[in-house]
Amino acid sequence: MPRNISTPRSAAALAAVVLGLTACAPAEAAHAPNPPRPGAAGIGDPIHPGLGNGGYQVGHYALNLRFAKDLKHYTALSTVRARATQALSRFDLDLAGTTVREVTVDGRPARWSRTGEELRVTPAMPLQRGERFTVRVQVQAPVADTQQVTKLGVGGAYGMVRYGSWIQTSSQPSGAHRIAALADHPAQKAPATITVTAPYRLNSIANGELTATRQHGADTTRTFESRQRLAPELLQIGVGPFSVVRHGGPHGTTLRYALPRRQAHAIEPQLNKTVPEVMRFLEQHLGRGSFPLRTYGVYASPLGGELETQSLTLLAAETLTPQAYQDNGTDAIVAHEMSHEYFGNSVSPRRWSDLWLNEGHAVYYQSLWGAKAYGTSVEKSMRELYQEINTHLGEEGPIAAPRPDAVKPRTMAPYGWNAYQGGALTLYALREKVGEAAFQRIESAWVRQYQDGVAGTEDYIRLAGRVTGQDLSAFLRSWLYGEKVPEMPGHPDWRS
Ligand SMILES: [Zn+2]
Known part of the structure; x- marks a missing residue:
């Protein structure tokens, strides 16, 4: 459509013409194309700088896994639908191990290379800012067995593992991209479709709801839909008897x-x-x-x-x-893990330093469950944690700003004492400060406002202030960013 430069489209533009202001900007500069640049290799996470990828937002993940008869190998086709947030000459996905077979962008073969745990994809044509695109990456890999996983030295973040005729996944915080090419950061979570093809004698399961089952030859293919956005670290793929x-x-x-x-x-x-x-x-x-x-x-x-x-x-x-159940108190473990469906899964951490929002909550509600089910004292257990916390702050750094090298192996940072027990203690301190009723209002507002979303420490501090009408910023900051534990409200006699 031709532009009629003599017809200003608004009063402001008319005024600009009258005042001669438009003459200042050369037409080329005013309409300079946004030159395509490479997307960043990570989303800027201070603890795991390589995780996630810059330059695009993920709209949907589809993961299509096909296991060999003996479960020792698999192929994975990941289809990532995304929208460019900048003009992109190329972009990254996270990927480790595995052999890449094919990469396409919008159905056309794309050039790719690998550096560290990044798969660098150059589409045939640069992508414009705002453009929607689909990248498909086909990989194949052996499934690590439990012994090989130990050798990998990745702690609990091993991705997929085989144990006899069983498959399971464990990817926190950085193992999902050992399974397939993804944007492996909770801040890039998206709805997901997972399709698993496995020998018919075995069953298969994955996150979400089973929507289709198809038997063909010696295999069964099952499709699972996760309408809630799914962080790659929370993938589960099970195969077994x-x-x-x-x-x-x-x-x-x-x-x-x-x-x-x-x-x-x-x-x-x-x-x-x-x-x-x-x-x-x-x-x-x-x-x-x-x-x-x-x-x-x-x-x-x-x-x-x-x-x-x-x-x-x-x-x-x-x-x-x-x-x-009697020997181990398994129900308390169930309470911990189910509370993560709110804290960590529905409300996902913006950065890995926000992990206390996942684990602190899970430990806190686990301890409330213990009080209900076994009559244990929350106050007594919190007092015990309080006695210990200064040692851990010294070792790991502040609760919401942990030192990445404090956790061994480093791939498991920030899964240390502070995220769990320190986070729970902070929540207890908040409850002691504002009272049980106000604390419950904060918590229910948190899980409602950020449901199926992403939120961090600063969001929690803001929301707590808004819900209670109190300025809790200095109080919460002293707990979350302090090198030494503050006094516990209502318990000035507690010592650490
Ligand atoms: Zn947990």
Whole structure:
């Protein structure tokens, strides 16, 4: 469409013409094209600078996994739909291990190279700012077994692992891009479709709801839809000799449990008693009907690992026998992991230094569950944590600004004492300061306002102030960014 430069389109533009102002800017500069530049290799996370990728927002992930008959190899096709937030000459995905077979952008072959744990993709044509695009990356890889995982030295962030005829994943904080090419940061979470093809004699399960099953030849393909945005670190892909049982849960939720076939009878009754109880307990504290998922369940595997993978908590089968509930207090573990469906999964950390918002909350609600179920004293356990905290602040740095090298192996930073116990203690201090009723208002506002979203420490400080009408900024900052623990409100006699 030709531009009529003699017809200003607004009063302001007319005034500019009258005053001769438009003559100052050469037409070329005013309409300079935004030259395409490479997207950043990370989103600027201080603890994990390589995780996530700059220059685009992810709209959807599709992951298509196909396992070999012996489960020792797989292929993964990741399809990432995204929108460019700058003009892009090239962009990165996160990817480690695996062999790349093919990369396309909008269906056309793209050039690619690898550096460190980055896959660098150069589309045939640069992408304009705001342009939507689809990148597809096909990889293949051996599935690491448990011994190989130990050799990788990646702590709990191993990605996918095989244990006999079982597959499971464990990716916090940085293992998901060992499985497939992704933007591996919780701040880049997106709805996901996961398709798993595995030998028909085995079952398969993944985050979200089962929407299709198709048997073909010696394989079965199942498709799972996660309508909630899913952070790659919360991926769960299970394959193995398990049965999936379904039950109705509170408020019309669906509960589903993937249980080893041989142990299903022993595990199911207690698990299906505990899960709805914990869900109701959490809703008492965080708001009726507030549980962020319509479908929730547990993947009980012989390898275990206790992990809050979204909508499908990973638990060790051996901790789910009736005896183990008595010996280990398994229900408190369930309370911890289910509270992550709010804290960490629905409300995801903006940066990994915000991890205390995930783990501090999980430990806090776990301790409330302990008080309800076993009559343990929250005050007594918090006092014990208070005694210890200065030692950990010295070792790990402040709760919301942890030192990356304080956690070993470094790949597991910031999963240290402070994120868990220090975070819980901070929440307890806030409750002691504002009172139980105001604290519950903060918490329920937090999970409502940022549901299915991303939020960080500063967001929490702001929200706490807004909800209570008090300036809590200095108070919370002294807890979250201090090198020494402040006095516990209401307990001036506590010492650390
Ligand atoms: Zn946790």
